[in-house]
Amino acid sequence: MQEYVFELYVAGDGLRSRTAVEVLNRMCEDRLAGRHELTVIDVHLHPERAERAKILATPTLLRRYPTPEVRIIGDLGLTRSVLAQLGVPVDGAPTVSKSQEDT
Amino acid sequence: MTISTPTMRKVPTGVPGLDTITKGGFPEGRAVVVAGTAGSAKSVMAAQFLKGGIEAGEPGVFVTCEETNASIRDNLRGFGWDVAAWESDGLWAFVDATRSLDGASIQAGSYDLEALLARIRATVNRLGATRIVIDSLDGLFEQFNRDVHFRNELQRVITRLSDLRVTTLLTTERDSEYGAPSRRGVEEFLTDNLILLRNVLTDEKRRRTVEIVKFRGTSHGTGEFGFSVNGSGISVIPHLDITDDRVLTDERITSGNTKLDSMVDGGLFRDSIALVSGAAGTGKTLLMTSFVAAGVALGERCLVFAFEERREQLIRNARGWGVDFEAMERDGLLKIVAVYPEIATLEDHLVAISNLVEEYRPTRVAVDSLSALERVGTGDGFRKFVVSLCATFKHRGLTAMLTSTTPTFLGGTSHSESHLSTVTDLIVLLRHSEVAGILRRGLMVLKMRGSRHDKEVREFTVDSLGMHIGEVSTHPIMVPGELPQMPADGDDDQGPDTG
Numbered sequence: 001m002q003e004y005v006f007e008l009y010v011a012g013d014g015l016r017s018r019t020a021v022e023v024l025n026r027m028c029e030d031r032l033a034g035r036h037e038l039t040v041i042d043v044h045l046h047p048e049r050a051e052r053a054k055i056l057a058t059p060t061l062l063r064r065y066p067t068p069e070v071r072i073i074g075d076l077g078l079t080r081s082v083l084a085q086l087g088v089p090v091d092g093a094p095t096v097s098k099s100q101e102d103t
Numbered sequence: 104m105t106i107s108t109p110t111m112r113k114v115p116t117g118v119p120g121l122d123t124i125t126k127g128g129f130p131e132g133r134a135v136v137v138a139g140t141a142g143s144a145k146s147v148m149a150a151q152f153l154k155g156g157i158e159a160g161e162p163g164v165f166v167t168c169e170e171t172n173a174s175i176r177d178n179l180r181g182f183g184w185d186v187a188a189w190e191s192d193g194l195w196a197f198v199d200a201t202r203s204l205d206g207a208s209i210q211a212g213s214y215d216l217e218a219l220l221a222r223i224r225a226t227v228n229r230l231g232a233t234r235i236v237i238d239s240l241d242g243l244f245e246q247f248n249r250d251v252h253f254r255n256e257l258q259r260v261i262t263r264l265s266d267l268r269v270t271t272l273l274t275t276e277r278d279s280e281y282g283a284p285s286r287r288g289v290e291e292f293l294t295d296n297l298i299l300l301r302n303v304l305t306d307e308k309r310r311r312t313v314e315i316v317k318f319r320g321t322s323h324g325t326g327e328f329g330f331s332v333n334g335s336g337i338s339v340i341p342h343l344d345i346t347d348d349r350v351l352t353d354e355r356i357t358s359g360n361t362k363l364d365s366m367v368d369g370g371l372f373r374d375s376i377a378l379v380s381g382a383a384g385t386g387k388t389l390l391m392t393s394f395v396a397a398g399v400a401l402g403e404r405c406l407v408f409a410f411e412e413r414r415e416q417l418i419r420n421a422r423g424w425g426v427d428f429e430a431m432e433r434d435g436l437l438k439i440v441a442v443y444p445e446i447a448t449l450e451d452h453l454v455a456i457s458n459l460v461e462e463y464r465p466t467r468v469a470v471d472s473l474s475a476l477e478r479v480g481t482g483d484g485f486r487k488f489v490v491s492l493c494a495t496f497k498h499r500g501l502t503a504m505l506t507s508t509t510p511t512f513l514g515g516t517s518h519s520e521s522h523l524s525t526v527t528d529l530i531v532l533l534r535h536s537e538v539a540g541i542l543r544r545g546l547m548v549l550k551m552r553g554s555r556h557d558k559e560v561r562e563f564t565v566d567s568l569g570m571h572i573g574e575v576s577t578h579p580i581m582v583p584g585e586l587p588q589m590p591a592d593g594d595d596d597q598g599p600d601t602g
Contacts, residue, residue: 011217043218047225050218054203056246057214069205073247074212082211 004028004036004088005065009050011043011058020059020075031088063087111321114233114270117155118148120339124324125315130296133319134261134271136240138284139300144311144332145274146170148300149236150179150186151336152272156234157194163234164226164269166198166219168242182336196226200237202246210248216256220263227267235264239274284316295319301327305481309448313339329487331450338454340491351553356502357401359393362572363531366548366557371529374500375552376493378473378523380507381533385544386563387506388412388420389570390531391469394504396426399436403466407439408456410475411508414441417471424569438463449480449488457495468496472506473523486522493526528552538578545576 008024010017021040028036043050043058053062063070063086070085083090113127122128129135129152139145153163167175175197176186189195200219202208223235237243240257247253264271277284280301297316302309312327330339355370358377364370371377377394379387391407398405409417417439421428431437440459442452460468470492477485496503507523524530530549535542547560559575 009218011215011221016213016215043221047218047221051198051222051225054199054201055218055222056200056216056243057219058217059214060218068207069203071203071208073208073210074214079211082209085207085209 002035002037003066004032004063006036006038007053007062007064008038008040009043009053009055009058009060009062010040013042016075017042017059020061023075024061027083027088031083061086113321115155115159117151117153117158118337118339120328120330120341121313121337123341124313124328124339125318126321126323129270129272130318130321131270132265132268133296134265134273135296135298136273136275136284137298137300138275138277140277140280140302143277143300143302144330144337145276145300146175146178146238147182147332148337149238149272149274150175150184151182153195153234153236154184154336156232157189161233162194162196162230163236164196164198164223164230164232166200166223166235166237168200168237168239168246170238171201172197172199182334184336193230196230196232198222198226200243202242208246213252214256216260220260223260223264224267227269233269235269235271237271237273239276241276300330308479308481308484310480310484311448311450329448329450329453329484331448331454333451333454338450340450340453340487342487342491352500357397358390358504359395359397360390360570360572362561363390363546363548366561366572367529367551368555371502372553373502374497375528376496376503376505376526377529377531378505378507378527379531379533380523382535383508385533385535386546386565386570387508387533388417388471389424389565390533391471391504391506392421392424392426392428393569395428395437395467395469396421396431398467398502399431399434402436404435404464405431405437405467405469406460406463406465407437407469407471409439409441409471410444411472412441414439417441423567424565425567438465444475444479447479449476449484452476452479453488453491453495456492460495460499460501466501468501468503470503470505472508474506474508489522490526524550536578543576543578545578546572 006024008020010020024038028038041049043055055062057073059075061072066087072082072086080090112131113125113129114131115122115128116125137145137148150165153165156163165175179186186195226232227235243257244253261271261273277299280303284297284299296318299314299316301312301314303312311330311332313330314327315323315325324341328339328341330337352373354373356373357364357370358367379390381387395405395407407417412420418428428437428439432439442455444452447455473489476488480488493503505523505527529551532547532549533544535544537543544563544565545560546563548556550556561572561574562576562578563570563572565571
């Protein structure tokens with residue numbers, strides 16, 4: 001079992017889905033370096049998995065592990081606060097500066 | 104904007120009476136919003152809509168946004184609906200759109216509701232469903248930012264559902280009975296079809312009503328219609344047309360009192376409604392008892408609704424006049440149903456009466472007294488109740504006798520009786536009066552629709568054999584239009600003041 005287990009629910013392979021997958025892949029590579037497992041689920045192909053996980057919106061990122069579960073709804077603007085919610089290391093995050101976060 | 108077309112198909116709603124006021128049901132393949140305050144029976148109507156489909160062999164999908172599947176199954180079991188059995192038969196399926204309680208949920212960036220749509224679509228396709236319920240929109244709103252983006256997404260989902268050729272019922276909660284149609288002020292734009300359910304408290308009396316506000320492109324009944332929520336779900340009470348095209352019969356039957364029969368030129372018409380009005384103790388229940396006894400003697404089934412007296416009391420009264428109600432019940436020709444008026448709303452009573460009439464199929468029915476039910480509803484509600492009750496009897500072509508304990512009949516001050524007089528065919532007035540130290544009882548036929556009748560006031564006496572109507576009274580027992588206001592117990596009637 002990896003340290004982080006994610007499921008990303010997307011609808012089809014449109015721009016919004018691809019962006020979400022790219023952003024998430026980059027985050028995992030940059031910050032988790034192989035300590036994670038990521039499954040991308042297309043709700044059109046697997047509605048029953050969306051049913052089981054009670055997913056309403058796409059994209060939805062579901063952190064299965066570590067528990068408790070966390071759901072991030074939307075195309076993942078990965079701000080420091082979102083990363084913090086996911087429990088992902090945020091030191092040196094390039095997109096958000098310390099001063100912006102404090103305001 | 105849809106152009107009005109007479110060819111729009113409708114699907115039966117599954118709710119008794121609602122098809123009548125919707126003129127055939129909900130518009131097929133469209134979305135209908137049902138809005139109402141908390142406890143207005145929105146979810147019951149939604150579930151009953153799916154049940155209606157299931158009974159016609161058409162599966163339905165219940166998208167629940169607030170209650171769990173288990174609690175919905177539990178609630179509906181109270182109506183005798185076995186959701187679990189329908190689920191295993193592939194006739195009903197839930198889509199659980201309640202908030203996930205497993206952990207935090209954060210919105211970051213833009214999204215769509217494609218997952219919800221995909222889940223509903225997959226379930227519809229799996230079952231071959233023709234009906235969808237979403238209960239409630241508010242439950243979905245609670246889970247997202249209530250912004251323009253979310254509303255547009257929801258609108259898109261609902262539009263996509265109609266592409267599936269299913270008829271959708273959406274519920275939404277209102278904050279007040281006569282305010283904005285919905286809480287957010289947006290849901291009504293989602294659809295061309297809006298129904299309001301109300302649960303109004305007036306003068307400490309509760310009345311449930313349904314109103315079809317709009318059905319785009321198709322006609323429907325207007326105004327509020329009462330409805331009842333009882334052991335088998337919702338029953339809507341349409342305003343039945345009492346002047347239907349049914350052929351009236353000329354057949355006469357005995358009222359149970361031969362003298363009264365001759366006063367109305369040969370008895371009651373078979374499909375008529377008689378009203379016996381008088382203060383307490385004037386002999387209304389006696390006339391009703393004779394009416395029933397005469398029916399039973401002819402082998403006719405009789406149904407008695409007692410709203411004023413207990414069953415035992417009614418049986419004892421009858422025995423005092425030589426009528427054995429208990430034996431008649433044993434013989435299966437009589438059924439006495441004693442109900443305390445305050446236990447239910449007028450609509451509940453109406454549905455219960457109507458169901459019993461349907462089930463027992465009597466030839467004669469008696470209601471003793473109708474006025475006891477007036478305590479349960481407000482003026483307009485009672486008027487509609489009486490009209491619907493009489494229409495129910497008329498449609499079945501049975502003979503009905505209703506009693507009314509109201510002391511001011513001729514004065515015309517009683518709201519209910521002025522309506523009673525238009526829906527009843529025969530009105531018999533009973534009065535008692537003290538004249539020169541002697542209590543005299545008088546009876547007169549105020550009207551008899553479609554027949555000649557006596558115009559005289561006749562005195563009568565009561566003994567262990569019943570009522571004996573005698574000669575034309577020479578005493579001023581009743582003077583039309585000038586009757587005094589008598590107290591309900593009627594025992595200190597001072598006689599009319601003609602001065």
